[in-house]
Amino acid sequence: MLQSIINLWSKYGYVYVDGLIGTLWLAALTVFVATVLGTIIAIMKLSKIKILELITSLYIGMLRGTPILLQLYFFWLLLPKIVPFKLSDTACIVVALIVNASAYVAEVIRAGIQAVDKGQSEAAKSLGLSNWNMMRKIILPQAIKNILPALGNEYISMVKQTSLASVFFVQELMTSYKTVQSATFLAIPSLVIVGIIYLVVTSILSKALSIFERRLNNEE
Amino acid sequence: MKSNEVLIQVENLCKSFGKLEVLKNISEHINEREVVSIIGPSGSGKSTFLRCLNLLEKPTNGKVIFEGVNIADKNVNIDKHRQKIGMVFQHFNVFPHLTVMENITLTPILEKKVPKEEAEKQALSLLSRVGLEDKRDVYPNKLSGGQKQRLAIVRALAMEPKVILFDEPTSALDPEMVKEVLEVIKDLALSGMTIVIVTHEMGFAKEVSDRVLFMDGGIIQEQGTPDYIFNSAQNPRTIEFLSKVL
Numbered sequence: 001m002l003q004s005i006i007n008l009w010s011k012y013g014y015v016y017v018d019g020l021i022g023t024l025w026l027a028a029l030t031v032f033v034a035t036v037l038g039t040i041i042a043i044m045k046l047s048k049i050k051i052l053e054l055i056t057s058l059y060i061g062m063l064r065g066t067p068i069l070l071q072l073y074f075f076w077l078l079l080p081k082i083v084p085f086k087l088s089d090t091a092c093i094v095v096a097l098i099v100n101a102s103a104y105v106a107e108v109i110r111a112g113i114q115a116v117d118k119g120q121s122e123a124a125k126s127l128g129l130s131n132w133n134m135m136r137k138i139i140l141p142q143a144i145k146n147i148l149p150a151l152g153n154e155y156i157s158m159v160k161q162t163s164l165a166s167v168f169f170v171q172e173l174m175t176s177y178k179t180v181q182s183a184t185f186l187a188i189p190s191l192v193i194v195g196i197i198y199l200v201v202t203s204i205l206s207k208a209l210s211i212f213e214r215r216l217n218n219e220e
Numbered sequence: 221m222k223s224n225e226v227l228i229q230v231e232n233l234c235k236s237f238g239k240l241e242v243l244k245n246i247s248e249h250i251n252e253r254e255v256v257s258i259i260g261p262s263g264s265g266k267s268t269f270l271r272c273l274n275l276l277e278k279p280t281n282g283k284v285i286f287e288g289v290n291i292a293d294k295n296v297n298i299d300k301h302r303q304k305i306g307m308v309f310q311h312f313n314v315f316p317h318l319t320v321m322e323n324i325t326l327t328p329i330l331e332k333k334v335p336k337e338e339a340e341k342q343a344l345s346l347l348s349r350v351g352l353e354d355k356r357d358v359y360p361n362k363l364s365g366g367q368k369q370r371l372a373i374v375r376a377l378a379m380e381p382k383v384i385l386f387d388e389p390t391s392a393l394d395p396e397m398v399k400e401v402l403e404v405i406k407d408l409a410l411s412g413m414t415i416v417i418v419t420h421e422m423g424f425a426k427e428v429s430d431r432v433l434f435m436d437g438g439i440i441q442e443q444g445t446p447d448y449i450f451n452s453a454q455n456p457r458t459i460e461f462l463s464k465v466l
């Protein structure tokens with residue numbers, strides 16, 4: 001077993017490296033765009049405007065209430081039909097991953113903002129701070145401390161979720177597994193290699209997150 | 221001490237939370253430089269009444285006229301008026317992510333465009349008034365409850381308000397810290413600040429107030445000078461309440 005893993009790695013290492021690059025790229029893009037989108041959605045949901053509240057609740061509810069694989073299929077099938085230009089499978093999947101992640105990010109941010117003690121906004125209002133200054137100077141700086149750790153965990157699970165893109169043969173780690181497996185018929189060693197790579201990546205991210213969290217707490 | 225200039229005029233104030241009627245058609249006024257204590261059993265609506273005065277609670281009905289403007293009107297820019305109505309809360313609500321100095325100067329700098337040096341100078345003189353000048357650069361988590369509340373009072377004062385509303389300012393304090401906060405409020409009262417205070421400190425209400433309002437069941441049951449309320453109240457509810465707390 002160990003021997004075949006080593007053999008596989010020395011012969012097909014570049015396939016896994018390419019896959020890893022694909023995974024990291026997918027995850028980074030998803031994380032970045034989903035964070036921006038999720039923040040906007042969270043703010044819309046917290047606005048006291050009924051129609052925005054309704055739309056965002058529906059958006060978040062649907063995305064969190066259906067399987068992500070279903071959503072990937074949905075966008076993969078639907079997007080090429082409705083956009084006027086040609087769209088690659090990868091682009092469809094990236095859009096789907098972003099849309100899905102934005103719903104989770106939005107909830108993390110909303111919860112983080114709402115977890116700030118109500119007395120804080122009352123005190124800010126009683127002083128006569130405008131809503132904008134209250135958000136900027138009082139609520140968000142305190143919400144960040146609630147949001148960042150939870151967001152970090154979301155990011156880590158996004159890295160793992162990109163593996164679903166392998167269903168559509170988008171270049172990433174799980175697709176590398178499939179490629180090598182179909183070339184060699186060595187399924188388990190290939191899976192072990194891919195698993196180790198995921199484990200290394202998520203461990204590094206977790207470690208970084210916990211260092212970051214400790215720093216955040218020390219600052220207080 | 222009292223003048224006859226009305227600062228806050230409340231007309232037919234009603235407030236309901238769903239089906240629960242908390243304030244039932246209250247009309248009352250607060251004069252300039254007056255110190256008014258509101259006492260009453262819990263659930264009587266006294267905190268809600270206070271919070272309606274700066275629109276932290278939106279009245280279901282009625283008017284709150286401050287300096288001639290009905291601030292309960294939807295079209296009023298409430299932030300501007302709130303700058304002149306200070307509030308001090310039971311749980312202090314100081315900003316934990318800002319230093320003592322920043323807690324005080326944030327709003328004057330942002331909303332009144334006071335230059336930073338000037339705001340800090342003013343903050344320092346206020347801090348020394350309450351004995352906290354050496355705490356200017358610490359964060360609130362290093363302060364005791366009494367110190368936090370004194371900071372909250374100074375933060376409100378920095379906006380140079382016309383009136384300060386106190387919502388049970390000593391109820392969350394350890395007993396040994398109650399006095400230091402009451403002393404500060406007493407000084408304020410003596411300096412001529414208009415004060416409306418919801419309190420359970422009967423001794424304080426008796427000593428400092430110009431007028432005491434007794435609230436129960438969402439209305440002001442009885443009011444008068446401290447001497448009248450504490451010594452010759454007529455309303456049986458007032459008498460019953462006072463017999464329990466005195």
